[in-house]
Amino acid sequence: MTVSIGLLCGTPAQAALTLISPGDPGVFQLGNSLYTIVPGPSWLNAEAQSQLLGAVGTEIAGHLVTINSQEENDFIYANFQNNYQWIGFTDQAVEGDWVWSSGQLVTYTNWNAGEPNNGFITPPQNYGAIVSSLGGKWDDGFSSVQVNGIAEIPYDGKTSPNGVPGPLPIAGFGAMLGFSRKLKARIEKQRMATYNA
Numbered sequence: 260m261t262v263s264i265g266l267l268c269g270t271p272a273q274a275a276l277t278l279i280s281p282g283d284p285g286v287f288q289l290g291n292s293l294y295t296i297v298p299g300p301s302w303l304n305a306e307a308q309s310q311l312l313g314a315v316g317t318e319i320a321g322h323l324v325t326i327n328s329q330e331e332n333d334f335i336y337a338n339f340q341n342n343y344q345w346i347g348f349t350d351q352a353v354e355g356d357w358v359w360s361s362g363q364l365v366t367y368t369n370w371n372a373g374e375p376n377n378g379f380i381t382p383p384q385n386y387g388a389i390v391s392s393l394g395g396k397w398d399d400g401f402s403s404v405q406v407n408g409i410a411e412i413p414y415d416g417k418t419s420p421n422g423v424p425g426p427l428p429i430a431g432f433g434a435m436l437g438f439s440r441k442l443k444a445r446i447e448k449q450r451m452a453t454y455n456a
């Protein structure tokens with residue numbers, strides 16, 4: 260479903276988030292985060308798609324996943340087995356300075372042996388991916404790689420960003436199911452796309 264937050268608050272619309280919930284098809288929860296696949300094909304588009312998602316009751320925009328710990332990496336590896344998928348790690352601004360798109364501090368890395376190698380050619384590899392065929396290790400990939408990403412969306416199930424109970428969902432499960440089917444179709448289409456490590 261799409262909710263205009265500005266409209267609900269009686270102010271000009273500034274953002275529209277598609278809201279997801281624990282238990283929705285393809286949505287997984289770990290602690291105060293929800294995770295789901297977002298379509299690429301590029302890292303930049305997958306990040307943009309992540310920023311269009313929020314959780315029902317919380318309504319804070321997501322990002323490509325920030326992997327903070329071995330526990331979170333194990334969780335992502337266990338639930339998203341699509342081989343090569345974008346995570347929110349990038350050194351696009353300053354070569355070799357890897358940062359999370361969420362702005363969170365780097366507390367954990369899980370690079371595959373020899374990575375990040377920047378690809379050795381131009382344009383360089385500036386975008387992080389988790390690779391299930393490598394046991395959940397990470398690679399830095401080219402912007403031309405066409406794969407999906409994994410989004411992480413803040414969720415506490417109780418409060419909105421200003422600390423008061425969030426608005427009730429204004430669309431039914433049918434609307435959410437329609438959204439999920441469309442998303443699944445797009446993801447399946449892109450799953451056929453090729454990639455290069």
Ligand SMILES: [Ca+2]
Pocket residue numbers: 292324325326327331411
């Ligand atoms: Ca995280």
Ligand SMILES: [Ca+2]
Pocket residue numbers: 350354355377383384385386399
């Ligand atoms: Ca790089």
Ligand SMILES: [Ca+2]
Pocket residue numbers: 374375376377378384398399400456
């Ligand atoms: Ca690489």
